[in-house]
Amino acid sequence: MMKLPPLAxxxxxxxxxxxxxxTKAAEELGMTQAAVSYQIKVLEERVATPLFLRMPxxxxxxxxxxxxxxxxxxxxxxxxxxxxxxRESADGVLTISTIPTFxxxxxxxxxxHFQMEHPSLAVRLQSTRDMVDxxxxxxxVGIRTSKTPWPGLVCxxxxxxxxxPMLSPALAASVGGIKTPEDLLQLPVLDTGDxxxxxxxxxxGIENPQLIGDRRNRLGDQHLEGRAVLAGQGVGILTPFFxxxxxxxxxxxxxxxxxxxxxxxxWLVYPESRRNVPKIRAFRDWLLGLIGEVNI
Amino acid sequence: MMKLPPLAxxxxxxxxxxxxxxTKAAEELGMTQAAVSYQIKVLEERVATPLFLRMPxxxxxxxxxxxxxxxxxxxxxxxxxxxxxxRESADGVLTISTIPTFxxxxxxxxxxHFQMEHPSLAVRLQSTRDMVDxxxxxxxVGIRTSKTPWPGLVCxxxxxxxxxPMLSPALAASVGGIKTPEDLLQLPVLDTGDxxxxxxxxxxGIENPQLIGDRRNRLGDQHLEGRAVLAGQGVGILTPFFxxxxxxxxxxxxxxxxxxxxxxxxWLVYPESRRNVPKIRAFRDWLLGLIGEVNI
DNA sequence: CTCTACTCATAAGGACGCCTTATGGATACT
DNA sequence: AGTATCCATAAGGCGTCCTTATGAGTAGAG
Numbered sequence: 001m002m003k004l005p006p007l008a009x010x011x012x013x014x015x016x017x018x019x020x021x022x023t024k025a026a027e028e029l030g031m032t033q034a035a036v037s038y039q040i041k042v043l044e045e046r047v048a049t050p051l052f053l054r055m056p057x058x059x060x061x062x063x064x065x066x067x068x069x070x071x072x073x074x075x076x077x078x079x080x081x082x083x084x085x086x087r088e089s090a091d092g093v094l095t096i097s098t099i100p101t102f103x104x105x106x107x108x109x110x111x112x113h114f115q116m117e118h119p120s121l122a123v124r125l126q127s128t129r130d131m132v133d134x135x136x137x138x139x140x141v142g143i144r145t146s147k148t149p150w151p152g153l154v155c156x157x158x159x160x161x162x163x164x165p166m167l168s169p170a171l172a173a174s175v176g177g178i179k180t181p182e183d184l185l186q187l188p189v190l191d192t193g194d195x196x197x198x199x200x201x202x203x204x205g206i207e208n209p210q211l212i213g214d215r216r217n218r219l220g221d222q223h224l225e226g227r228a229v230l231a232g233q234g235v236g237i238l239t240p241f242f243x244x245x246x247x248x249x250x251x252x253x254x255x256x257x258x259x260x261x262x263x264x265x266x267w268l269v270y271p272e273s274r275r276n277v278p279k280i281r282a283f284r285d286w287l288l289g290l291i292g293e294v295n296i
Numbered sequence: 297m298m299k300l301p302p303l304a305x306x307x308x309x310x311x312x313x314x315x316x317x318x319t320k321a322a323e324e325l326g327m328t329q330a331a332v333s334y335q336i337k338v339l340e341e342r343v344a345t346p347l348f349l350r351m352p353x354x355x356x357x358x359x360x361x362x363x364x365x366x367x368x369x370x371x372x373x374x375x376x377x378x379x380x381x382x383r384e385s386a387d388g389v390l391t392i393s394t395i396p397t398f399x400x401x402x403x404x405x406x407x408x409h410f411q412m413e414h415p416s417l418a419v420r421l422q423s424t425r426d427m428v429d430x431x432x433x434x435x436x437v438g439i440r441t442s443k444t445p446w447p448g449l450v451c452x453x454x455x456x457x458x459x460x461p462m463l464s465p466a467l468a469a470s471v472g473g474i475k476t477p478e479d480l481l482q483l484p485v486l487d488t489g490d491x492x493x494x495x496x497x498x499x500x501g502i503e504n505p506q507l508i509g510d511r512r513n514r515l516g517d518q519h520l521e522g523r524a525v526l527a528g529q530g531v532g533i534l535t536p537f538f539x540x541x542x543x544x545x546x547x548x549x550x551x552x553x554x555x556x557x558x559x560x561x562x563w564l565v566y567p568e569s570r571r572n573v574p575k576i577r578a579f580r581d582w583l584l585g586l587i588g589e590v591n592i
Numbered sequence: 593c594t595c596t597a598c599t600c601a602t603a604a605g606g607a608c609g610c611c612t613t614a615t616g617g618a619t620a621c622t
Numbered sequence: 623a624g625t626a627t628c629c630a631t632a633a634g635g636c637g638t639c640c641t642t643a644t645g646a647g648t649a650g651a652g
Contacts, residue, residue, distance in 0.1 A: 002380055007303035008639075010375065022600060035640050037601060042639090047379070048573045049386040054431040056648045057599055062434045064386045071378030075371040079306065082367030083343065084298055090345040090360045135350045138358045277344045304610075318629065331611050333630060338610095352619045353628055431600095 005046040012039035013051065014076055017069035020058055094279045095124045097132040097139035102266065104223035105242035107143070114286050121279055129221070134271050140280055141270040153269045156284065158291050161262035163196045163239050166247075166254050168232040178255040181206060188213035188234040190225055196237045200260040226252075301342040308335035309347065310372055313365035316354055390575045391420045393428040393435035398562065400519035401538035403439070410582050417575055425517075430567050436576055437566040449565045452580065454587050457558035459492045459535050462543075462550050464528040474551040477502060484509035484530040486521055492533045496556040522548075 004010070012035075015025035022036040029036070044051050051065035061069060098107060103125055111123055132142030134153075149155035165184055172178050175186050181204040189197065193215040201209040213234055222238055229236035230251060240259065246252040268287055270280055300306070308331075311321035318332040325332070340347050347361035357365055394403060399421055407419055428438030430449075445451035461480055468474050471482050477500040485493065489511040497505040509530055518534055525532035526547055536555065542548035564583055566576050 002376070002383070004372070004375055004379060006638090007307060011300075011303060023598085031639095032641060033600070034602080034642080038639075041601085045569065047382055047386060048570060049382070050430070050434070053434060054600065059600075064382055067385065068378055068382050071374050075374040075378075076300070078367050078371040078374070079300055080298065082364055082371075083300060086343055086345070086360055086364050087298070089363065090343060134346070138346070138349060273341065274344060302609085319627085327610090328612060329629070330613080330631080334610075337630090350629065355629080 005043050006039075009039045009043040009046070010072055011076070012036050013043050013065075014069065014072040016040060016052070016059070017061055017065060018073060020060065022059060091277075091279060092120060093122045093124055094141070094283055095126060095139045096141055096143065096283070097126040097128060097137060098143040099145065099266075100127045100129060101222040101239075101242065102143050103127045105226065109245075110290065113290075114283070117286060118279075118282050121282065132269070140274070140277070141268060141283055143266065143268055145264045145266055147263050147265070149267065150269060152272060154272055154275050156268040156288055158266040158268055158287075159241060161239065161264045161266065162241070162259045163200065163237050163262070164254050164256060164259040165200065165235055166229055166238045166240075166243065166252050167235045168230060169250060169253055171232045171235070172253055172255070178253070181256065184235055184255070185209060185211070190214075190228055190234040190236045191216040194237055196260060196262070200237060200258070203258050203260055204256070301339050302335075305335045305339040305342070306368055307372070308332050309339050309361075310365070310368040312336060312348070312355070313357055313361065314369060316356065318355060387573075387575060388416060389418045389420055390437070390579055391422060391435045392437055392439065392579070393422040393424060393433060394439040395441065395562075396423045396425060397518040397535075397538065398439050399423045401522060405541075406586065409586075410579070413582060414575075414578050417578065428565070436570070436573070437564060437579055439562065439564055441560045441562055443559050443561070445563065446565060448568060450568055450571050452564040452584060454562040454564055454583075455537060457535065457560045457562065458537070458555045459496065459533050459558070460550050460552060460555045461496065461531050462525055462534045462536075462539065462548050463531045464526060465546060465549055467528045467531070468549050468551070474549070477552065480531055480551070481505060481507070486510075486524055486530040486532045487512040490533055492556055492558075496533060496554070499554050499556055500552070 012025060012029065015028050016022055016036060019025050019028070022040065023033045026033045026036045040052065047064070049064050050062050051068065052059040053062055096107070104127075108125070111125075115121070115123065126137070126139055131144055132139050134142070143158070145161060149157075167178070167184075167187065171187060175183060178184060181201065189211045190213060192211040192213050197209060197211060201207070222242060225236045226238055226243060226246075228234065229238065230246065237260075240247065240254055243252055247254055268284065270284075274280055308321060308325065311324050312318055312332060315321050315324070318336065319329045322329045322332045336348065343360070345360050346358050347364065348355040349358055392403070400423075404421070407421075411417070411419065422433070422435055427440055428435055430438070439454070441457060445453075463474070463480075463483065467483060471479060474480060477497065485507045486509060488507040488509050493505065493507060497503070518538060521532045522534055522539055522542075524530065525534065526542065533556075536543065536550055539548055543550055564580065566580075570576055
């Protein structure tokens with residue numbers, strides 16, 4: 001594989017050949033005529049052949065130059081097209097890596113709104129429990145939970161993790177309504193192993209609550225638990241923020257205002273280096289604006 | 297026209313994408329792995345999109361990167377091919393710009409020999425009376441006459457311009473042979489206006505020779521005059537070097553050893569900057585070698 | 593026929609791009 | 623566990639490449 005001449009020189013040659021003028025080429029490339037002259041000379045020395053004949057008021061390609069020019073033009077057109085396409089495709093698709101819970105309960109219902117505001121942006125959701133690693137995953141932004149911000153990433157705190165018992169109206173009615181925290185202990189709980197229970201009951205003065213129900217694997221996915229609660233299968237301890245619509249519409253009841261809080265918080269994150277990428281700014285502004293309005 | 301990212305970075309990306317490895321790419325390009333890493337980062341920042349996912353023991357293209365890679369490879373292959381072809385065509389054709397006389401009388405009969413020694417070289421002759429201007433003419437070497445070397449050009453002196461009267465044997469016999477310079481004055485001279493006559497006759501002690509014959513336009517082309525002399529049309533004053541074969545074979549007679557010399561000399565010239573181009577070296581070595589042997 | 597305008601060439605000087613060396617972190621293989 | 627291999631990063635220096643400034647040559651205009 002023969003080594004190519006300096007690419008900068010080829011670039012300059014291409015423009016000069018196209019214009020038949022060093023001066024015009026310099027204009028196009030945003031440099032001085034002297035620089036063009038220099039680069040052409042470099043290239044001519046490199047191929048050990050004159051590429052232009054210097055006529056009084058113009059330059060014309062030599063035979064060798066004339067054979068070279070179309071190929072270089074073609075090559076640069078290919079690159080041009082490829083990078084233009086890249087720009088489009090890269091700018092036009094926003095990939096969000098998010099926790100399933102947040103995706104299902106909050107983000108998905110509102111994505112339509114985002115699309116309306118940014119019709120040229122396509123959104124791709126990566127719903128995964130794993131922490132996003134921007135070095136190994138093809139994502140633009142991530143939504144994840146953590147106690148502290150990550151170094152090297154821009155981290156916007158969305159809200160603290162908080163929770164309170166919830167159940168369906170029918171289930172509540174089955175025990176004549178929930179008046180005191182103790183009333184909850186009569187009903188099956190969806191995941192007795194969830195540490196949130198002990199925290200919450202402690203907040204209302206109950207130290208060792210005897211919970212009824214199965215010890216399921218929440219696996220950190222509140223969304224499924226929420227569905228089960230909605231179906232009246234038991235009492236769940238959920239994040240009110242995620243179930244606001246259901247609470248407002250009465251499909252779900254939060255009997256007590258007492259909410260427990262977790263050291264974990266929800267964060268929007270993305271690489272420092274990409275803070276100014278338009279689609280990322282757009283999503284950040286939209287998300288923070290909406291969260292700010294709702295203002296949990 | 298969108299501005300392309302730095303070409304060096306694209307070049308590196310192409311190799312890295314092809315190998316799926318920064319280290320391998322670095323080897324191919326003859327640089328360090330750190331340099332590759334740097335360039336990829338530059339490119340990624342430029343397109344504001346990761347192009348590789350950094351996996352444990354390898355890198356793999358992102359979607360955007362994968363779309364970009366084939367195009368870049370294609371573009372570089374085109375350039376590669378174009379420059380390879382250029383090299384061939386530029387190296388394979390030697391263009392000689394020469395004075396018609398030298399071409400016709402000396403060079404052309406010997407070019408076959410040069411071709412034998414350099415079968416891969418094609419020779420193109422530009423036979424013109426004009427001085428070669430390497431900036432405006434597509435020539436590799438020139439053969440021209442001049443009093444002094446040209447600045448900026450490599451100039452090999454071939455021989456001084458020299459001359460002596462010549463005629464055909466038949467013409468000489470028609471006046472009973474040429475014994476003294478005065479005998480020449482009985483015969484028609486092909487160009488009475490040629491200044492060489494007065495110089496030569498002066499050398500043999502004749503100050504104001506009364507020449508018979510027409511005042512033609514030699515136009516500096518000895519070749520045609522030589523043909524006329526061979527045909528017995530008159531006496532010419534010619535450069536013995538150019539008519540060596542005819543003299544040796546007796547088709548032409550040089551009655552006197554006295555030769556006039558001119559301030560002009562014959563030179564082989566080519567641009568300083570191209571002194572090391574193989575085809576030019578080949579021609580120079582061949583020509584100087586041959587001239588040296590003949591050793592005028 | 594001179595003067596102007598436009599071309600490209602060249603020299604000098606400086607900035608910053610790019611590459612190198614050196615090191616560290618991470619992971620797979622033995 | 624230890625080693626080898628991969629990529630990332632920091633620091634630093636060299637060299638490329640660009641700019642400014644000037645010159646030479648020619649065409650076209652007055």
